[in-house]
Amino acid sequence: MDILTTLRETFFDLDAMRAALPELVRVGLPNTLVLALTSAVVGTVLGMVLAVCGLSPRRWLRWPARVFTDVFRGLPAAVTILLIGVGLSPVALHVWGPNPYPLGILALSLIASAYIGEIFRSGIQSVDTGQLEAARALGFSQPSGMRLVVIPQGVRRVLPALVNQFIALIKESSLVYFLGLLASQRDLFRIGQDAAANTGNQSALVLAGLFYLLVTVPLTHVVNAIDRRLRDGRRDGRRADGAARPDDPDGVDLDDPVLAVSQEAR
Amino acid sequence: MTAETTADRLATGGVARGHGVAVATRDVHLAFGSNRVLRGVDLDVAAATTACVIGPSGSGKSTLLRVVNRLLEPDRGDVLLDGRSVLPDNADVLRQRVGMVFQHFNLFPHKTVRANVTLGLTKLKGLPKDEAAELALHHLDRVGLAHKADVRPGSLSGGQQQRVAIARALAMEPEVMLFDEATSALDPELVKGVLAAMADLAAEGMTMLVVTHEMGFARSVAQQVLFMDHGRVVESGEPDQVFEAPGTQRLQRFLSQVL
Numbered sequence: 001m002d003i004l005t006t007l008r009e010t011f012f013d014l015d016a017m018r019a020a021l022p023e024l025v026r027v028g029l030p031n032t033l034v035l036a037l038t039s040a041v042v043g044t045v046l047g048m049v050l051a052v053c054g055l056s057p058r059r060w061l062r063w064p065a066r067v068f069t070d071v072f073r074g075l076p077a078a079v080t081i082l083l084i085g086v087g088l089s090p091v092a093l094h095v096w097g098p099n100p101y102p103l104g105i106l107a108l109s110l111i112a113s114a115y116i117g118e119i120f121r122s123g124i125q126s127v128d129t130g131q132l133e134a135a136r137a138l139g140f141s142q143p144s145g146m147r148l149v150v151i152p153q154g155v156r157r158v159l160p161a162l163v164n165q166f167i168a169l170i171k172e173s174s175l176v177y178f179l180g181l182l183a184s185q186r187d188l189f190r191i192g193q194d195a196a197a198n199t200g201n202q203s204a205l206v207l208a209g210l211f212y213l214l215v216t217v218p219l220t221h222v223v224n225a226i227d228r229r230l231r232d233g234r235r236d237g238r239r240a241d242g243a244a245r246p247d248d249p250d251g252v253d254l255d256d257p258v259l260a261v262s263q264e265a266r
Numbered sequence: 267m268t269a270e271t272t273a274d275r276l277a278t279g280g281v282a283r284g285h286g287v288a289v290a291t292r293d294v295h296l297a298f299g300s301n302r303v304l305r306g307v308d309l310d311v312a313a314a315t316t317a318c319v320i321g322p323s324g325s326g327k328s329t330l331l332r333v334v335n336r337l338l339e340p341d342r343g344d345v346l347l348d349g350r351s352v353l354p355d356n357a358d359v360l361r362q363r364v365g366m367v368f369q370h371f372n373l374f375p376h377k378t379v380r381a382n383v384t385l386g387l388t389k390l391k392g393l394p395k396d397e398a399a400e401l402a403l404h405h406l407d408r409v410g411l412a413h414k415a416d417v418r419p420g421s422l423s424g425g426q427q428q429r430v431a432i433a434r435a436l437a438m439e440p441e442v443m444l445f446d447e448a449t450s451a452l453d454p455e456l457v458k459g460v461l462a463a464m465a466d467l468a469a470e471g472m473t474m475l476v477v478t479h480e481m482g483f484a485r486s487v488a489q490q491v492l493f494m495d496h497g498r499v500v501e502s503g504e505p506d507q508v509f510e511a512p513g514t515q516r517l518q519r520f521l522s523q524v525l
Contacts, residue, residue, distance in 0.1 A: 134372035134431075136337060138386040138438060139362035148389065153376050 013203040020195045020204035028188035029211055035101070035173040035187060039108035040166050046109060047116025052146075054121050065117070072114035077172050081107040085179040100179035108176070112169050119161045124154035156230070163223040167216045188212060286473030287348035287441040288313045294333055294343035303329045304340070305497035311442075311490065313348075314471040318484035318505075321494035322520060327477040330494070331444045334475060335364040347442065362390060365435030369447040371427040373419035373434070379406065380415040383434045391438070405433040409463050425456030429463055436467070443467065445476040481525060485509055493517045 053065035072080060084107040085100055096102045127150045135145030155162075174189035181190055192208025195201075289311045296304040303326045311317040319327045332338040334345055336357040344351050352360050373382050383402035387393045393401070406412045409429035411422075419427050428448055435443060445464065449457045461480060465487050468474055478484060484491050485505045492502040493516075501508060501517050509525075512518045 128370075128372075130368060130370055130372040131374065133337060134366075134368060134374070136358075137335060137361055137364075137366040137368075138434070139358055139390045140386070141358045144389070148385065149374055153374075156376060 010202050011206050013201050016195070016199055016201045016203035017207045020191065020207055023186075023191050023195075024188060024204075024208060024211060027184060027186060028191040028208065031185060032170065032173055032187040032189075032211075033215070035105060035108065035176060036166070036170040038105050039112055039173065040169055042105065042109035043112030043116050043165075043169065044162075046113035047120055048151075050113055050117030051120035051124060052151075054117060055124060069114045069117055072110050073118070075111075077111055077175055078178065080111055081175050082178050083107075084110070085176070089179075099185070100176060100181060101185065104173075104176035104179055108169060108173060111172065112165060115165050115168075116162065119158045119165060120155065123156075123158035123161075124151055126157055127153045159230070160223045160227045163219055163226065167219050170216055170219075171212065285441065286314045286443075286471055288346075289334060289442050289473055289475060290346040290349075291330070291334065292344040292346065294330070294340045294345065296329060296333060296338060296340050303497055304333065306343070307494075307497070307499055309475075309492065309499065311473055311475055313473055315489040316468040316472075316474040316476060316487050317490040317492060318488040319475065319477045319492045319494055320479070320481070320484060320520070320524075321500075325494040326497040327494050328446050331366070331446050331475060331477055334442075334444060335361050335366055337361075337366075362386075362438055363440055364442045364444060365438060365440035366444040367428070367431050367435055367446065367448045369450050371419070371424070371431045371451075373427055373431055375418060375420050378416050378418055379411065379422070379430050382419065382430060383437045386434070386438050401437055402433075405437045406430065408436070408466075409433045410459075423456055424452045425459045428452065428456075428460045432460075432463055432467070440472075442473045442475065445474065445478065447477055447479065449478070449480060479524065481509070481521075493520065495520070 050065045050069060053061040054069070056062050056065075081104065085103040088103055088106075089100075092099075092103050124146075131153065132142070132145045132150050135149040136142065140148065174187060176187065177190045177193075181187070186194065188208045188211050189205075192205035195204030289309070291307050291309040294304050294307045294309075295302070305326075307326070307330055309317070309330070319330065321327055329338060333340050336345070336352070339357075340353075345353060347360075347363065373379075374385070377385065380399060380402050383405060384393075384395070384398040387398035387401060388395060391398075403412050403415055406415055409432055411426060411429055411433065414422060414426065414430070419430060422430065432448075448464065449460050452460065457480070461483050464474070464476070464483070468487050476483070476488070488505055490502060491505045491508040492499050493508065493512075493514075494500065495516050501512065501514055508517070509521065512521055
């Protein structure tokens with residue numbers, strides 16, 4: 001009985017949570033979202049560049065992309081964030097002042113881009129070669145065919161894996177605390193952890209965790225919804241309209257790559 | 267392009283009727299590594315006629331088609347459209363003049379049927395969206411699928427998909443059409459509709475080079491049948507002559523296997 005009470009007070013002390021709540025909402029949540037969103041955007045753009053370079057027939061494009069991917073996928077996130085965030089800070093000081101965010105975002109983006117690049121690459125590679133051939137037969141150049149026909153299909157197939165990567169990014173954004181944050185720069189984790197350290201009570205950290213779940217769990221369900229939509233297809237509603245023999249020997253075949261990739265990504 | 271010319275096109279049936287041009291190859295060679303797929307192919311298809319290419323698999327038929335629209339570049343030899351070599355031209359521009367239909371349709375599954383047809387019109391020919399959509403609808407109507415314009419290809423039968431692929435190629439107003447085993451992937455009952463669309467096109471004066479296993483189509487629609495084996499045209503002539511009086515043992519053996 002006593003133990004249960006202690007545990008409840010340690011993890012679910014409502015007063016401690018109430019005390020931490022305003023800062024978590026006003027400072028922590030926006031900071032976490034800014035870190036994760038910005039890194040997601042930059043990481044996705046960089047990832048697409050990496051994927052296209054990685055698939056290029058030109059060795060001088062392919063090779064650096066592979067090395068980059070191997071390095072940033074192979075290093076622990078903490079090492080990358082410290083090396084970039086601390087190592088480059090003398091340079092960044094001149095540009096942004098003593099704000100650790102730009103370098104933190106850079107480090108998170110580089111890590112994310114290595115994973116996202118591989119996700120995009122597997123998606124693009126899963127598109128049937130006949131698609132590019134058909135585009136070229138119409139008169140599109142190879143790059144235009146890739147841009148208009150192949151890449152959009154490849155990206156669609158890996159959307160679930162991509163969202164998984166965004167979830168990982170939201171969680172990894174907590175690592176920027178390594179770089180030393182001012183009170184106003186603290187993210188969800190840091191605020192929760194500070195409160196926990198000051199009070200010796202973990203409730204604020206639990207609340208911070210709940211905020212992470214508030215963001216990541218809906219995203220997980222978005223993944224599932226996309227997965228379902230890709231598998232059953234938007235065609236569903238349209239199949240009703242008459243013709244619809246679903247015999248498409250060369251059709252979309254979305255299941256396999258999607259599943260393969262979302263599995264592989266974890 | 268003005269709305270007037272679009273109207274003109276619609277009035278004349280969209281495709282420039284009877285404006286197919288002559289296609290020829292001269293001593294075309296192509297090897298993949300040590301595999302010599304084409305070993306000196308000469309071919310002459312007169313304007314507004316249909317030539318069917320028959321032969322065992324691996325004989326180089328599909329490769330030959332891809333050399334004509336330069337999806338593959340020949341190692342040696344020449345490709346002529348309307349009597350002029352196309353090898354010095356920009357290959358992407360050349361391909362707008364040569365339509366191609368594939369065994370596996372290769373429709374873009376992420377786009378609607380209409381968008382499959384309009385993609386080349388808007389992005390390559392620079393037509394405004396509404397004009398492209400109108401033209402697309404017209405070409406889909408010609409293959410009897412205007413009512414499917416807004417669905418995705420995945421919900422169509424194979425035969426319907428292939429007819430959309432034909433409409434997509436025709437919308438670019440090609441001067442020559444290439445068909446690469448266009449009915450081989452179809453269920454038997456769907457073959458007829460696609461062959462009918464191809465026969466209509468031939469009757470309208472398109473120049474067509476058709477790789478096919480449909481000997482009935484070759485016999486009734488083509489003016490010329492070419493038998494390929496081991497990267498060469500072994501025998502060619504009018505359908506009756508090729509089918510009734512094959513001059514070589516290889517063709518005799520092939521015909522006895524497929525007929």
